[in-house]
Amino acid sequence: MEGWSKKKGEETDMAQFLEKNRRYRKVGDCLVFYLAEELDHHAAERFREISDSLIEKEQIKNIVFDFTGVKFMDSSGIGMLMGRYKKVMFSGGRAAVAGVGEVVDRIFLLSGLYKILEKYETTEEALENMQK
Amino acid sequence: MKLIIESISENEAFARTVVAAYITRLDPTLEELADVKTAVSEAVTNSIIHGYAGKHGKIEIRCEIKNRELEVEITDFGVGIADIEKAMQPLYTTKPEWERSGMGFAFMEAFMDALEVYSEPGKGTRVVMRKEIGREEQDA
Numbered sequence: 001m002e003g004w005s006k007k008k009g010e011e012t013d014m015a016q017f018l019e020k021n022r023r024y025r026k027v028g029d030c031l032v033f034y035l036a037e038e039l040d041h042h043a044a045e046r047f048r049e050i051s052d053s054l055i056e057k058e059q060i061k062n063i064v065f066d067f068t069g070v071k072f073m074d075s076s077g078i079g080m081l082m083g084r085y086k087k088v089m090f091s092g093g094r095a096a097v098a099g100v101g102e103v104v105d106r107i108f109l110l111s112g113l114y115k116i117l118e119k120y121e122t123t124e125e126a127l128e129n130m131q132k
Numbered sequence: 133m134k135l136i137i138e139s140i141s142e143n144e145a146f147a148r149t150v151v152a153a154y155i156t157r158l159d160p161t162l163e164e165l166a167d168v169k170t171a172v173s174e175a176v177t178n179s180i181i182h183g184y185a186g187k188h189g190k191i192e193i194r195c196e197i198k199n200r201e202l203e204v205e206i207t208d209f210g211v212g213i214a215d216i217e218k219a220m221q222p223l224y225t226t227k228p229e230w231e232r233s234g235m236g237f238a239f240m241e242a243f244m245d246a247l248e249v250y251s252e253p254g255k256g257t258r259v260v261m262r263k264e265i266g267r268e269e270q271d272a
């Protein structure tokens with residue numbers, strides 16, 4: 001299992017880790033995040049740190065969260081996604097999810113998140129739509 | 133089964149995985165497994181974020197199987213909840229700045245058959261959840 005951790009006093013850049021492991025990709029003014037296995041409070045906190053710095057650094061308008069690799073998500077994931085949505089929305093951007101599996105789909109439906117996040121089968125489909 | 137863990141976020145995945153392993157003897161469906169894992173994750177996360185607010189403490193997880201019903205009890209000895217009814221309202225959170233969605237209790241209620249919350253300010257919080265496993269199979 002791939003992981004990322006940061007020990008006190010250790011200089012590790014999560015953005016670099018993600019880039020090296022191809023966990024995100026920039027297409028035009030869209031940023032695609034390939035989320036990993038379990039999106040709980042622990043993972044959401046770490047993800048939030050790096051995603052915000054990337055969104056600012058790369059001058060991102062729209063974001064796509066690719067859920068293909070995600071097997072678990074709880075309400076911490078919902079909070080994290082809502083936070084990123086608000087961030088891009090304020091600058092006129094859009095946020096989408098793609099490749100959502102059955103387990104995560106139930107969480108999305110229950111939370112009403114599909115009302116604010118666009119849903120696509122694949123990331124390619126999302127990118128095509130968002131660059132229109 | 134009783135498990136005592138430190139209130140650090142790394143333990144969230146561990147806690148839900150242990151409970152999931154505990155119920156495998158009931159031959160749960162994938163959906164039931166996901167339900168239980170989510171509910172346990174919500175309760176443990178609440179203890180870490182709200183109960184101990186990032187400070188160190190212990191979280192106790194007790195599981196029991198009666199017939200085909202799982203009972204999970206998750207206890208912390210943190211700050212407690214003054215107004216349980218308010219805390220359980222969907223979308224209500226005391227920590228919006230931490231990007232909490234306020235859906236923790238709503239998820240526990242939705243994914244389990246029964247949820248009880250006991251709390252006393254300054255003493256801690258105990259959450260008891262029950263769920264019958266393999267009900268669909270039995271009915272068939």
